[in-house]
Amino acid sequence: MSKYTIQGATGEWEVVIGLEVHAQVTSNAKLFSGASTAFGAEPNCNVSLVDAAMPGMLPVPNRECIRQAVRTGMAIKAQINKYSRFDRKNYFYADLPQGYQISQLYHPIVGEGQLVIDADEKAGIPEDKVIGIERIHVEQDAGKLMHDQHPTMSYVDLNRSGVALMEIVSRPDMTSPAEAGAYVRKLRSILRYVGSCDGNMEEGSMRADVNVSVRKVGDSELGTRTETKNVNSVRFVQQVVEYEARRQVDVLEDGGTVDQETRLFDPGTGTTRIMRSKEDAHDYRYFPDPDLLPLELEDDFLEECRASLPELPDAKRARYIDELGLTEYNARELTAEVETFARFENLLAATASGIGKPEKDVATQVANWALSVAPGIIKSLGEEANPAHATAEAQASILDMQAKGEISGGQAKEIFEIVLKTGREPEEIAEAEGLKQVSDTGAIEAAIDEILANNEDKVEQYKGGKDKLFGFFVGQTMKAMQGKANPAVVNQILKDKLG
Amino acid sequence: MSVDTKQVAKIASLARIAMSDAECEKMVPELNNILDWVEQLGEVDVTGVEPMTAVIPNTLRMRDDVVNADPKTGGDRREDVLANAPVAEHGFFGVPKVIE
Numbered sequence: 170m171s172k173y174t175i176q177g178a179t180g181e182w183e184v185v186i187g188l189e190v191h192a193q194v195t196s197n198a199k200l201f202s203g204a205s206t207a208f209g210a211e212p213n214c215n216v217s218l219v220d221a222a223m224p225g226m227l228p229v230p231n232r233e234c235i236r237q238a239v240r241t242g243m244a245i246k247a248q249i250n251k252y253s254r255f256d257r258k259n260y261f262y263a264d265l266p267q268g269y270q271i272s273q274l275y276h277p278i279v280g281e282g283q284l285v286i287d288a289d290e291k292a293g294i295p296e297d298k299v300i301g302i303e304r305i306h307v308e309q310d311a312g313k314l315m316h317d318q319h320p321t322m323s324y325v326d327l328n329r330s331g332v333a334l335m336e337i338v339s340r341p342d343m344t345s346p347a348e349a350g351a352y353v354r355k356l357r358s359i360l361r362y363v364g365s366c367d368g369n370m371e372e373g374s375m376r377a378d379v380n381v382s383v384r385k386v387g388d389s390e391l392g393t394r395t396e397t398k399n400v401n402s403v404r405f406v407q408q409v410v411e412y413e414a415r416r417q418v419d420v421l422e423d424g425g426t427v428d429q430e431t432r433l434f435d436p437g438t439g440t441t442r443i444m445r446s447k448e449d450a451h452d453y454r455y456f457p458d459p460d461l462l463p464l465e466l467e468d469d470f471l472e473e474c475r476a477s478l479p480e481l482p483d484a485k486r487a488r489y490i491d492e493l494g495l496t497e498y499n500a501r502e503l504t505a506e507v508e509t510f511a512r513f514e515n516l517l518a519a520t521a522s523g524i525g526k527p528e529k530d531v532a533t534q535v536a537n538w539a540l541s542v543a544p545g546i547i548k549s550l551g552e553e554a555n556p557a558h559a560t561a562e563a564q565a566s567i568l569d570m571q572a573k574g575e576i577s578g579g580q581a582k583e584i585f586e587i588v589l590k591t592g593r594e595p596e597e598i599a600e601a602e603g604l605k606q607v608s609d610t611g612a613i614e615a616a617i618d619e620i621l622a623n624n625e626d627k628v629e630q631y632k633g634g635k636d637k638l639f640g641f642f643v644g645q646t647m648k649a650m651q652g653k654a655n656p657a658v659v660n661q662i663l664k665d666k667l668g
Numbered sequence: 669m670s671v672d673t674k675q676v677a678k679i680a681s682l683a684r685i686a687m688s689d690a691e692c693e694k695m696v697p698e699l700n701n702i703l704d705w706v707e708q709l710g711e712v713d714v715t716g717v718e719p720m721t722a723v724i725p726n727t728l729r730m731r732d733d734v735v736n737a738d739p740k741t742g743g744d745r746r747e748d749v750l751a752n753a754p755v756a757e758h759g760f761f762g763v764p765k766v767i768e
Contacts, residue, residue, distance in 0.1 A: 197734065322762040326760055
């Protein structure tokens, strides 16, 4: 697929996208108070006098929130600013008791970084692409307003007020809806690897402001952009880009101009509309917060942050390919989500130690099992399956039996089904249910001898050059063994006997 | 640097302070006096002087990530939080309807 363009009446247009992602920092307490960040509490129960902006209360930063922002910065290879500062962003709204948000405008904690979005031929991303990240700063979340509970009043819940957010600001480096979607997915993956944000978009832990502008293909000047606020899914981000790009092209081709404005997305219709706001709403009169000294980070602290970083998605994927010998596709699928690679690595370790082989010798078998075989079975069983029974030990022992040739691929599936339904031990199931293949050469040899004796004519034809008959003999042997013979052993004995 | 009546009116509006035209008018020379006074600082040569953020050497202290470690700065005190609210219902603050 070629470059993403919008066909207009006057020619082809391209789209330029930048994203500001707000990610809730994973912490127990809020950014500047000791109130809990737990989701779903009774209204105004997780609110301290600091969060409610009572007079005389002073903010004291939560070390963990700072640590998580620094670790996130390190994960996107960004410059970490040992000196940063908090500023007040002033505006009045009912969900903001302070009358200002504590944020970082002039000296953010994290500077220039980047992430790589993965090639996806089908989505029109022919190769890996580096997306610049301008900065990450930490700031307070606001409270929540409910407008539909009372005829004349809005209700205010300050439980979220003061929860720590990271605002992650990209460069306008994306040029298609697919790239914007890939960026959000990759960022989410990195945040979840690092553990600095749970990435739960439904609960609002991650939301994006989508900046979109268009220009004629070949123009070097950026067009005027619009900003669509609080978009909370990857699909919606892509819809916003598609809709806004088309809308702006139509406006420009009708001789109009795009206004730099804030818009809202309506998921129901897939459209955006302008947010009614006062002209001076953006006059935030930022100034350094006099309640907070500059934040200066010590080398020890930075060292601890760096040392606690896990292996990140790109590095893990490269290792799966180079060291474990997995395919590009499998490596990508396995490393996309934290849960997936954790399950895979557990199973891989258990299988390798069970069989007594290095991990790379069993990695492909385990990857196929973890990515396609096991999920397929779990899905087909639906309600009948108890996923809690799918322990790494149980699955490892199935893979172990399969690797040793004791059970066939089909039997492995049957045993896993029983494990999922009952939680019984795989070895015990194999014995009790007769789900084992015969590798006993004596029994197989006897069966083969009988078949060869009963089919002398075919043996002659085979020896005369009719190679295809080999399959017939295999089939007959398997039938005689009720499908439980080890195919590798059957093949070997047949080859020996037929010379 | 100086301000005029229009700017004073705008600052008042941003700060949600209701001021009549006469009050704004009166405020112009007062604010300009303050600005002039602050502007005198510009006469000092500060080449090579680091910006000062506190009069005594001090660094920002941080807190551990513990919920309600100190009751004074912790949550679970809804009654206190809502005590001064003109309207509080069902655990919420009630405010005049604000909707975009």
